Amino acid sequence: MNLNQHLTIATTGDDILTLTAEPVTVFDDKLRALADSMLSTMLNANGVGIAATQVFSPVAMFIMASNPNERYPDAPVMSPTVVVNPKILSTSAATEAGIEGCLSIPGQRISIVRHSQIEVQYQSLDGQWQQQVLNGFVARIFQHEYDHLQGITLLERIDLMTSQPEVMPC
Numbered sequence: 574m575n576l577n578q579h580l581t582i583a584t585t586g587d588d589i590l591t592l593t594a595e596p597v598t599v600f601d602d603k604l605r606a607l608a609d610s611m612l613s614t615m616l617n618a619n620g621v622g623i624a625a626t627q628v629f630s631p632v633a634m635f636i637m638a639s640n641p642n643e644r645y646p647d648a649p650v651m652s653p654t655v656v657v658n659p660k661i662l663s664t665s666a667a668t669e670a671g672i673e674g675c676l677s678i679p680g681q682r683i684s685i686v687r688h689s690q691i692e693v694q695y696q697s698l699d700g701q702w703q704q705q706v707l708n709g710f711v712a713r714i715f716q717h718e719y720d721h722l723q724g725i726t727l728l729e730r731i732d733l734m735t736s737q738p739e740v741m742p743c
Contacts, residue, residue: 578609578610579610579613579614580610580614580629581629582618582623582676583629583677584677584678584679587629589626590721592631592724593724594624594626594631594634594721594722594723595632596658597633597658600657600696600700604698605698607625607632608698610628611623611634611636612636614628615638615676618676619645620638621642621645621714622635622636622638622639622714622715623635623636623676625722626722627676633657634655634658635718635721635722636656637651637654637711637714638654639710645710648710655698656693656718657695657696657697657698658695659694659715659722660693660694660695661693661715661716662691662692662693664688664690664692665690667689668686668688668689669689670684671687671710672684673713673717675717675727677721677726678726678728681727685727685730685731687717688712688716689708689712691707692704692706692707
């Protein structure tokens with residue numbers, strides 16, 4: 574893995590952030606190289622997740638890699654997980670508000686309501702299907718990155734929420 578390969582991160586106003594990602598059909602070295610570069614970019618920016626659309630690639634892939642850092646000091650520790658062609662199979666009725674930031678919306682942190690628990694299905698980098706139940710902060714990361722693949726950023730998520738969110742500076 575080349576952890577020195579940093580990609581440009583799309584920011585508010587870049588059209589790629591409004592597009593629905595395309596399903597991955599070829600699982601090859603090019604896809605693995607993109608995942609490696611995405612991980613490097615995310616770690617360099619102190620993120621806990623990053624979607625391919627955020628680095629100007631239209632494919633349905635994201636990375637979750639929760640670890641405490643300066644942006645999320647209380648984040649749980651988890652190994653990086655590459656998620657390809659994700660699906661949310663079910664969601665809990667229970668929801669919770671949490672402060673989220675986004676690498677594509679620098680300088681803002683926004684209170685967003687997410688499902689507390691989700692059941693998900695996705696493919697790994699070698700195309701094998703995985704199914705998991707995710708809770709709490711990791712479920713929040715999955716939902717946030719999944720939104721990116723649907724062309725939804727935190728700013729659009731605010732519009733989709735029924736209550737007025739709290740916007741706070743970083």
